[in-house]
Amino acid sequence: MTEAIPAIELDGVVKEYLSHGETVQAVKGVSLAIGEGEFFSLLGPSGCGKTTTMRMIAGFEEPTKGVIKLLGQDVTDVPPNKRDINMVFQSYALFPHMNVWENVAFGLRRRKVAESEIKRRVGEILEIVDLTGREKRRPREMSGGQQQRVALARALVNRPRALLLDEPLGALDLKLRQHMQIELKRIQREVGITFVYVTHDQSEALTMSDRIAVMNDGLVEQLAGPREIYERPASKFVAGFIGTSNLLSGTVDTINGSSAVVKLGTDDRILVASPAAAGETVDLTVRPEKITISTEQPEGELSVVRGTVNEVVYLGTYNSYAVGLADGAEIMVFQQNANDSSVTAERGDTVWLSWQPQHSYAL
Amino acid sequence: MGRRAPYWLALPGWIWLGIFLVVPIAAMASVSLTTGNLIDGFAQTLSVSNYSDAIAKYSTQLVRSLVYGGVATLLMLLLGYPVAYWIAFKGGSRKSMYLFLLLLPFFVSFVLRTISWGFLLADDGILFGTLKGWGLLPADFHVLATTVAVIGGLVYNFLPFMILPIYVALERVDPRVVEAAYDLYASRLDAFRRVVLPLSLPGVFAGVLMTFVPATADPVNAAVLGGTGNTMIGNIIQTEYLVNSNYPTASALSFTLMAVLLIGIFIYARTLGTDNVLEAAAR
Numbered sequence: 001m002t003e004a005i006p007a008i009e010l011d012g013v014v015k016e017y018l019s020h021g022e023t024v025q026a027v028k029g030v031s032l033a034i035g036e037g038e039f040f041s042l043l044g045p046s047g048c049g050k051t052t053t054m055r056m057i058a059g060f061e062e063p064t065k066g067v068i069k070l071l072g073q074d075v076t077d078v079p080p081n082k083r084d085i086n087m088v089f090q091s092y093a094l095f096p097h098m099n100v101w102e103n104v105a106f107g108l109r110r111r112k113v114a115e116s117e118i119k120r121r122v123g124e125i126l127e128i129v130d131l132t133g134r135e136k137r138r139p140r141e142m143s144g145g146q147q148q149r150v151a152l153a154r155a156l157v158n159r160p161r162a163l164l165l166d167e168p169l170g171a172l173d174l175k176l177r178q179h180m181q182i183e184l185k186r187i188q189r190e191v192g193i194t195f196v197y198v199t200h201d202q203s204e205a206l207t208m209s210d211r212i213a214v215m216n217d218g219l220v221e222q223l224a225g226p227r228e229i230y231e232r233p234a235s236k237f238v239a240g241f242i243g244t245s246n247l248l249s250g251t252v253d254t255i256n257g258s259s260a261v262v263k264l265g266t267d268d269r270i271l272v273a274s275p276a277a278a279g280e281t282v283d284l285t286v287r288p289e290k291i292t293i294s295t296e297q298p299e300g301e302l303s304v305v306r307g308t309v310n311e312v313v314y315l316g317t318y319n320s321y322a323v324g325l326a327d328g329a330e331i332m333v334f335q336q337n338a339n340d341s342s343v344t345a346e347r348g349d350t351v352w353l354s355w356q357p358q359h360s361y362a363l
Numbered sequence: 364m365g366r367r368a369p370y371w372l373a374l375p376g377w378i379w380l381g382i383f384l385v386v387p388i389a390a391m392a393s394v395s396l397t398t399g400n401l402i403d404g405f406a407q408t409l410s411v412s413n414y415s416d417a418i419a420k421y422s423t424q425l426v427r428s429l430v431y432g433g434v435a436t437l438l439m440l441l442l443g444y445p446v447a448y449w450i451a452f453k454g455g456s457r458k459s460m461y462l463f464l465l466l467l468p469f470f471v472s473f474v475l476r477t478i479s480w481g482f483l484l485a486d487d488g489i490l491f492g493t494l495k496g497w498g499l500l501p502a503d504f505h506v507l508a509t510t511v512a513v514i515g516g517l518v519y520n521f522l523p524f525m526i527l528p529i530y531v532a533l534e535r536v537d538p539r540v541v542e543a544a545y546d547l548y549a550s551r552l553d554a555f556r557r558v559v560l561p562l563s564l565p566g567v568f569a570g571v572l573m574t575f576v577p578a579t580a581d582p583v584n585a586a587v588l589g590g591t592g593n594t595m596i597g598n599i600i601q602t603e604y605l606v607n608s609n610y611p612t613a614s615a616l617s618f619t620l621m622a623v624l625l626i627g628i629f630i631y632a633r634t635l636g637t638d639n640v641l642e643a644a645a646r
């Protein structure tokens with residue numbers, strides 16, 4: 001994505017709606033560039049503006065401000081039927097009066113592709129989505145998963161520059177969803193086109209995407225790869241939204257070169273790489289699985305806090321501890337059940353929590 | 364009771380229909396085969412010739428009714444579809460108000476509304492009288508007592524029955540499905556022809572039935588707006604019954620009309636109801 005022209009580019013895009021005489025900003029200024037062939041996700045809670053952003057890329061909504069480019073070309077004023085991208089709707093939006101074959105052939109027919117070519121391509125794509133033999137079915141005669149695949153085939157058959165998918169798996173049950181996640185990823189690799197994927201399911205975004213834009217309240221909070229988003233959330237919001245995160249707040253005590261020591265309680269010290277002035281209050285985050293729980297005070301260059309076990313939950317592959325700190329905060333700790341399933345501490349025990357300095361940093 | 368409840372609850376309705384629909388029809392069928400007159404009494408003679416005689420005598424009015432009803436229905440479809448479309452897709456938050464306005468005329472009796480149309484269309488009434496006064500229309504211009512007036516009246520009176528079912532069908536069209544058509548390179552015309560229109564056909568079907576049948580059988584518009592040259596079959600049936608007391612002929616005509624309408628509806632349903640139309644749209 002260095003020199004190449006991005007497949008999709010948003011520059012300062014704002015979308016305002018007028019609702020009951022009041023202006024609502026659904027999207028408050030989004031700029032991003034999506035590379036060709038990338039699996040790009042828009043992730044965020046309900047109402048954060050994901051669908052609105054998507055609909056502007058598709059051309060159903062015109063941005064109030066800003067520019068949208070496809071392959072370097074300004075398409076801000078181009079209607080959806082003239083944009084070389086296709087959308088898979090959250091509700092599938094299949095044509096209920098047409099069978100599977102007609103649904104899939106719709107786009108090709110509008111583009112006046114030769115009938116023999118249509119036959120070949122529709123057959124091909126139905127094979128990819130595993131619907132061969134179901135050509136004559138009407139949408140309502142099919143299961144949710146099958147309808148979803150028709151919607152996918154109907155868009156993919158046109159070989160668009162990019163495919164927009166708005167929570168395409170939202171209506172499916174967990175098992176089918178996981179299966180379709182793998183399928184989608186496989187199809188995307190096979191056809192090699194840009195996928196813009198909207199979801200509010202963080203694990204879905206993490207497993208499937210090359211890059212993720214985490215949105216909150218009409219703005220992009222962080223744009224990075226899944227690993228970075230998870231390991232180094234850029235804000236309190238991202239840390240809280242992606243996975244389970246412990247948020248701590250403390251005062252910078254001393255500074256040792258490039259690392260600071262943050263104090264919570266009397267025996268606690270947290271080592272933070274990012275510089276901050278002494279006396280300053282900072283917010284910190286640390287993931288539950290990075291923490292070691294022990295009944296004795298650990299040695300070495302570690303962040304260490306002391307607390308009391310409030311709750312122990314056995315979760316099969318790991319144990320989850322809720323540990324209360326002196327200042328009232330609660331820290332979640334996940335401990336892998338690698339060797340035996342016995343727990344390190346019981347409810348009410350005093351424990352030491354420790355982790356490597358690189359696993360916590362100020363937000 | 365329990366799962367039988369629906370049957371029991373439906374029973375009064377079925378009895379009602381049985382008594383007030385089937386019985387009169389059976390009685391009328393019987394009357395249509397009698398001979399005689401009011402003074403000497405009617406005798407059941409199974410005289411099928413009542414039908415051939417009535418059809419021979421009134422074929423002009425029968426055909427005219429079908430033509431007027433058909434033309435009026437076509438006009439209502441052409442006028443009503445855009446209105447239904449507009450309310451469904453552009454009505455916004457005022458949809459219910461537009462629907463209420465549409466139904467407002469029904470608060471005035473059907474006959475009165477038609478009579479007021481008569482006033483409106485009168486040669487020297489408020490509309491044409493004024494226009495003639497301004498010299499915008501020739502002095503001998505007239506609409507009342509013409510075919511135009513009758514068909515106009517039919518269209519005016521039955522239009523809401525065309526609009527409402529089409530509106531209901533359009534209202535149920537998922538806007539996302541229409542967007543999907545645009546997304547798949549359909550022009551506005553294509554999206555309408557291949558998606559919106561086919562999905563609204565059930566409404567068109569219901570609307571045509573709900574207007575064509577009553578418009579064809581209607582006696583009021585022809586009587587009030589039509590004058591002598593535009594008599595429709597409804598007028599004949601009414602006159603034969605109420606004025607001439609010729610019950611056999613009136614009954615035979617009613618049944619003939621019913622048969623013609625039912626056959627027409629059947630053919631119409633077969634054409635529109637099959638997948639042919641939808642398949643054509645999918646191409």
Ligand SMILES: Nc1ncnc2c1ncn2[C@@H]1O[C@H](COP(=O)(O)OP(=O)(O)OP(=O)(O)O)[C@@H](O)[C@H]1O
Nearest residue numbers: 017019024026045046047048049050051052053200
């Ligand atoms: N047509 C509209 N008129 C007024 N407000 C709107 C309109 N469409 C969206 N909004 C508002 O814009 C905001 C963003 O909506 P959007 O549909 O983009 O959210 P989303 O991130 O897709 O949420 P979800 O995950 O629930 O689908 C919401 O607050 C919504 O109420």
Ligand SMILES: [Mg+2]
Nearest residue numbers: 050051052166
């Ligand atoms: Mg949405």
